Amino acid sequence: MSEHTDVVVIGSGAAGLSAALAAAVGGARVTVLEGSPHWGGTTAVSGGQAWVPDNHRMAALGVSDDRAEALTYLLGRTEGREPELATAFVDAAPRMARFVEEHSPIEFTPMSTPDSFAEAPGGRSAGRNIEVAPVELGGLGRAEELFWPAPYPMVLTNEEVAGLGLMTGGRLPQGLIEYRTAAGQVTLGQGLIAGLLHGCQAAGVQLRKGQPVTGLVMERGSVDGVWCTPDEAIHADAVILACGGFEHDHDLAEAKLHGPFRHPVSPPVNRGSAIRLAHQAGASFRHLGEAWSWPVRQGSTWPDGSPRPELVLAERMLPHVLWVNQAGRRFVNESSHNVALAFAETDPATGQPANLPAWAIADANFRTRYPFAGAYPGQPLPEHIHQADTLPELAERLGIPAATLTTTITEFNTHAAQGTDPAFGRGSFAYDRHGGDPNAPHPNLGPLTEPPFTAMPVQAGLVGTKGGPRVDAHARVLRWDDSPINGLYAAGNAMAAPIGPGTVSAGATIGSALTWGWIAGATTSGPHRTPAVPR
Structure with missing residues (x-):
């Protein structure tokens, strides 16, 4: 049994939903396949802020930016990375932010967060990070049914938490919390995913959760869709890998990750499926030893009992x-x-x-x-x-x-x-x-x-791994000879991260995911789309 569509997106985090929205607005029929019972992956349990240099909201803070300064900063902190990918990100990120606002209920607001190295050439002390204003869940359902459990109720924005001094003795705004809770409003990572889900629904995207992918449909060296079961396939002109990294695959993490980073804060779903699928298609890989590293402390457990x-x-x-x-x-x-x-x-x-x-x-x-x-x-x-x-x-x-x-x-x-x-x-x-x-x-x-x-x-x-299949400036997955694999794209932590080995700002993970998802989705309906397999 099989069905047909134009674009299949694997994963429903910031990268996957951004890709789906861009492809659907571009005129493609799009199906999103989320393997877990929850939407949003790691994004939905995160602070949700996105590093977007030269974004259109930062002027509200009295901060100016431009492409040259942003590129100077990014290239200066990612030595050894591919400069063409840094350039593609800097060019696309501000366009992505405007696009998301135009095609979803999301309204971004600027943040006072500095770049990690604000004093470096091209750095900024505020404004490059943006976050969503509160988003109503509406007909999507209840947050506890939609997303992985949040570490705390997501009803205040990052800027509100900082402004109220909640980590340094400030009082909770109970009235505001009660109002937003009653109105079904969410913020942070839940707000970002909810807004993108609304946008995808309005654009006609088919959204399926609890639907893992077991393999790629290959035809004469090109990707022709995905296998959902041994007998059920979805044929598509393009498949976008946006299903995260491999931090929850113990054997893969032990074999590939450099250093002692073995305590992921992400939900227990990122088990290397993007790497296995890309490997099946003949992809080349990079940065498999790196991670978006963070210091952590002992916390609680996920619903499956994992730490x-x-x-x-x-x-x-x-x-x-x-x-x-x-x-x-x-x-x-x-x-x-x-x-x-x-x-x-x-x-x-x-x-x-x-x-x-x-x-x-x-x-x-x-x-x-x-x-x-x-x-x-x-x-x-x-x-x-x-x-x-x-x-x-x-x-x-x-x-x-x-x-x-x-x-x-x-x-x-x-x-x-x-x-x-x-x-x-x-x-x-x-x-x-x-x-x-x-x-x-x-x-x-x-x-x-x-x-x-x-x-x-x-x-x-x-918070995630950085290694994955190499991509070009259009998010097309590459072979070892640098040729693109027809029909295969990657974004977010499912691709080899252009930022590393450290980070350049808070929000760099989600900013990169949103932007590369947007690039991938836009490419599937644009002039740089790889040719479809004749049927």
């Missing part, structure tokens, strides 16, 4: 906390955006990670002001958290040399009291300060002097 780590935010950005390795020494600017790359450093004598295990250590000044390990001031700490009245006692519990830990914290305190960090420069960058406490003497720095002292394990986590 669900949480991103470390307060315990790296705010005053009165620092990190140490098992030797009792600091090893990184804790507030930097690419902080997790330090976990990939190895001890030359042993070949093992030099900075794991790692611990975030805070004093009572931190605990009375900020959340720690998920516990707000006054709430009990989780059982796996260590606490002691003295630093030597804490060091003994952690198996850290007491003298070294005491010296490390004493030296840190001397400079932190003055708002400086000569060892690693913490707090001297716009990105650091933006995530700090604006009401503290210094947003990111404060001495650890008041007992009890508390320690939380920090793990090497990731």
Whole structure:
């Protein structure tokens, strides 16, 4: 049994729905196949912000931008990457944002988030990140039925959370929360996916969830559709891979990922299907060892019982906390955006990670002001958290040399009291300060002097992998000889990431996914579409 359409999109995150919307608006018949019972993948449980240089909303913040500056910044932070892909992204991203607004109920709003390296040539201290204004779910259904469980109710925007100081003691706007909840409005990643779903429905896209893909239909070296079961195929002129990376495939992650990044915060669905499908078609691959790395802490579990780590935010950005390795020494600017790359450093004598295990250590000044390990001031700490009245006692519990830990914290305190960090420069960058406490003497720095002292394990986590099939500037998947595979495209974490090995801004993952999805979808109905297989 088989059916026919123009474009099949595999995956329903930011990349997949952006691709589907672009292809449908371009006149294609489009079917989206989501393998899980929930829409949105990792996007739907994320903050939902997108890095879009030179976007049309940033002028509202009084910030200007242009193509040349954006390209200077991106090329300067992605050395060794393909410059043609950076150029394609910078050219397409602002067009994508306008397109999404024109063809969905989404209204983007600018954010005050700086680039990761705002001080670098071409960097910006605000405006390149955008997020959705609240979106009504309407006829889509209830959020808990549509999406994977969110880490918190998605009813406030990122800018509202920051403006209210909710991580630094601000009060929840209960009236606003109750209004939006009653109105069925969602924000952040849920808002982005809901808006894209509305747009896709209006454009006539067929949306199917709980529909995995088992293989590609191949005809004379070209992709001619997908197999849903051994007996059921959907034939199509184009197939767009937008089904994420491979962080939840244990064997693949162990074989390919460089470094100790084994704690994904994404839903347990990204198991390498894009790599297997692309391999079947003869694709070439790149950056399989890289990940969108993040420091994480022990969290809860997903519905299937698998671990669900949480991103470390307060315990790296705010005053009165620092990190140490098992030797009792600091090893990184804790507030930097690419902080997790330090976990990939190895001890030359042993070949093992030099900075794991790692611990975030805070004093009572931190605990009375900020959340720690998920516990707000006054709430009990989780059982796996260590606490002691003295630093030597804490060091003994952690198996850290007491003298070294005491010296490390004493030296840190001397400079932190003055708002400086000569060892690693913490707090001297716009990105650091933006995530700090604006009401503290210094947003990111404060001495650890008041007992009890508390320690939380920090793990090497990731929000997704970066490796996948190579693509050209039109999102066409490439063979080893650089020729495009007829009928096959890729976007988001299903493609080899043009940004790396670190990141360049908050929102870079979703900004890239939206943009490359839009490029792929637009290509399937444009002049750069690969020829369809004759039937």
